[in-house]
Amino acid sequence: MKIKKLGEDHIIDKIRETFRTGHPRIIKSIGDDTSVTAITEKRCLLLTIDSLIEGVHFKKDYTPPYYIGRKAVSISVSDIAAMGGTPLFLLTAISMPEDTDFELVEELYRGIKDSIADYGIHLVGGNTSKAESLSITTTLVGEADKHKVVYRSGAKPEDVIYITGTTGDSALGLEILSEEGIAALENVSYREAVLKHLNPVARVGMARALAEKGLAHAMIDVSDGLVRDLGHITEQSNVGAIIECERLPLSQEMLDYPRNRDHKLWLALTGGEDYELLFTSPPEKKDAVELLARRLNIRVTPIGIVTEGKGTKVLDRGEELAIDTSQGYQHFVS
Amino acid sequence: MKIKKLGEDHIIDKIRETFRTGHPRIIKSIGDDTSVTAITEKRCLLLTIDSLIEGVHFKKDYTPPYYIGRKAVSISVSDIAAMGGTPLFLLTAISMPEDTDFELVEELYRGIKDSIADYGIHLVGGNTSKAESLSITTTLVGEADKHKVVYRSGAKPEDVIYITGTTGDSALGLEILSEEGIAALENVSYREAVLKHLNPVARVGMARALAEKGLAHAMIDVSDGLVRDLGHITEQSNVGAIIECERLPLSQEMLDYPRNRDHKLWLALTGGEDYELLFTSPPEKKDAVELLARRLNIRVTPIGIVTEGKGTKVLDRGEELAIDTSQGYQHFVS
Structure with missing residues (x-):
């Protein structure tokens, strides 16, 4: 085999x-x-x-x-x-x-x-x-x-699912790089996305503060794509999740990108290597999460909710998107 | 460049x-x-x-x-x-x-x-x-x-230079493997040397005991070849060394190997990947080193001495061998 x-x-x-x-x-x-x-x-x-x-x-x-x-x-x-x-x-x-x-x-x-x-x-x-x-x-x-480490396995039903920054930009940057080659670095329209792909910055300060203050039940960095990485959290936490596409934080570059909505959603949901933080937090800590984000000047967006059961539902304007939740970058699968 | x-x-x-x-x-x-x-x-x-x-x-x-x-x-x-x-x-x-x-x-x-x-x-x-x-x-x-770690830099003039096991067998095994392919594993004449190359065993117990008892001034594992690894010790310790070829511990397989003496010395002095311990120890600890080796049932051989000055002299029957002491396996040098 x-x-x-x-x-x-x-x-x-x-x-x-x-x-x-x-x-x-x-x-x-x-x-x-x-x-x-x-x-x-x-x-x-x-x-x-x-x-x-x-x-x-x-x-x-x-x-x-x-x-x-x-x-x-x-x-x-x-x-x-x-x-x-x-x-x-x-x-x-x-x-x-x-x-x-x-x-x-x-x-x-x-x-x-x-x-x-x-x-x-x-x-x-x-x-x-x-x-x-x-x-x-x-x-x-x-x-x-030892007592403040945040695992993938700690998510609980009713937790709010958050993501830092914007989603899909690294994949967008990679598209531009693949089309334009090294010249993409000089393309001012997509410079941020291209740099997001070439030079992602780890969210160390935000992550440490979330752990220190006990604000995250579960956390992962988005390397394999939002849906697949959320899958790692839900599987290990034995829970399900609902994501709402309208809530996904998209960059101005993504919004301006001349491709259709489906393609952009695809990038946002399955594009890997953003190295943003995806974490879940109990609803009563919403104010504390937002306050922390403001203080650190980092965008944090609630994009869905943890549920009982299994699997991730991706809702787009109330309808369930037929997205294969195992998608996202995986080695050895063509 | x-x-x-x-x-x-x-x-x-x-x-x-x-x-x-x-x-x-x-x-x-x-x-x-x-x-x-x-x-x-x-x-x-x-x-x-x-x-x-x-x-x-x-x-x-x-x-x-x-x-x-x-x-x-x-x-x-x-x-x-x-x-x-x-x-x-x-x-x-x-x-x-x-x-x-x-x-x-x-x-x-x-x-x-x-x-x-x-x-x-x-x-x-x-x-x-x-x-x-x-x-x-x-x-x-x-x-x-922290206080018992043995560095490459601790060798002192008059230290005795020891090596565990035998030297050059991994290189010998590699020669046999290169000539005979996988069948070499079934060649009883060279099975030990072939396994020394494919499956070297790290000398953990001996090394820990040497460190624990303070018997080694400097230590390194032989991965790049005896002369080159000894060079790492002498350079970092700011000393020189003399090695005597007649003292090199050769395996029975090496002795039986039908190649001339020069070739065997070459294997013993520059062959890499033996993963034996090369260490220096003050002469007054000779008895303690030998006692430890006997107790652990590990062959330990004094092969030379640390000197003032710089560089490694390799003596063969009293004559200095013209060996390039930077030899041994080195990446990126053809």
Whole structure:
């Protein structure tokens, strides 16, 4: 059986089955944004690993290496953030063909350096290898108060579902980049969306504040697409969800984008790599969530509600949208 | 400038320069087997990242995927061991073509599972991605007593240089595998050497005991080849070294191998991936080192001595061997 027939989720399920484990220090293993392991009575370690691969996650012809470096850092920081943790120490494994220009390597590392400076984290280890194509794997270590970590599994019926920022912009940016190549970076009409794709910024401050104040029951960062990532929350929380399309926060660029409404909704619902926070919060904390968002100057939008039962219903003007909720970017499924 | 002209060491130096960092919790950053960061007053975290890449570190046609899984774990465990630490939590990032058979993935994970069970460590996170070829990156987290970590930089003139086990067998095994393909696994004459290459075993117990008892001034695991790894110790310790070829511990398989002495010395001095421990220890601790080795039933051989000055002299029957001490496996140098 070829893995493209099985899909990434199936593989991850298999792995989880294989590695059921009973170490007393493991609080959460595979199946959330990061693993959670106890360090002391009060603190825990958050560990995450991610890869960016040429031809899969980026194409060299429209991705400046500087941004590959920045993004490699941000996607890992975003995972630590989504647990409500503080990112600390980074390790990178970079593979590349031996005829790679050293200037590319320097640009890649310049991106890493600027990005870790922005997040206040530190590179403590690395590995470089020869390979047929360019790829970068990042491991990030973070810490959190053991009792304040926010899991995917905590959502409760009647919780309000929120998303930060706007949704679908990274996918929009990718469309523009695919059409226009590197020139897209100079296209003022879509500059924000293009940068959202090339240089997403992890919502560390907002996530930590939500965790610190106990405002989120469940949280995830949107990497696989809104509907699919919400699916991770609902499955692990054993609940259902209703999303209303009219509520989805769309950027001005998305609104101005000359494609039909269906296509825009598709981008907003299934487009990956926005690295926004998707979280659920009890209705009585609505004022506190909004106050926090205003104070941090971050847009937060309630887009639906957690329900009993299973599955995500996507409502568009009261009608249920026939959207396959397993959609969104999945490796190994064509 | 293409990176193959520069070489891996140059790239690592550049990275180290770029990422000089001052976080108070970072005790050791890039430049040892692992990074070392403080967790508590007494304990520290050891972090390491490594990749195994198809066509570079292994060829599919003579490497059963089960052993790729085992080796990916062992090479990381070996790094933690070389610091004198206890390996704890593993993360893996696996990339592969979408037409990979699921059986291969299962075998790979079976290897990982058996290996982590042997070492008593736990898989806590993972990532799977599509890619053009198969590769696996492992991050391992370990812990150690902050005051007992053994660095590369601690060697002192007059220290005795020891190596565990035998040297060059992994390179010998690789030669046999390259010539005979997968059938080499059934070749009883070289089975041990072939397995040393496919399934190296990290010397965790020995390394921890050396650290615990304060018997090693400096330590490294032999991954790039004896001479080159010794070079890492001498450079960082600001010392020189003399190695005597007659003292090198060779396996019976190496002795029986029908190639001339020069070739065997070449394998023993520059062959990588033995994952034996190379350490230096003051002469007055010789008895304690030997007693420990006997108790753990591990061969330990004094192969030379640390000197003032710089560079490694390799003596063969009293004559200096004209060996380029930067030799050994290096990425990006053809």
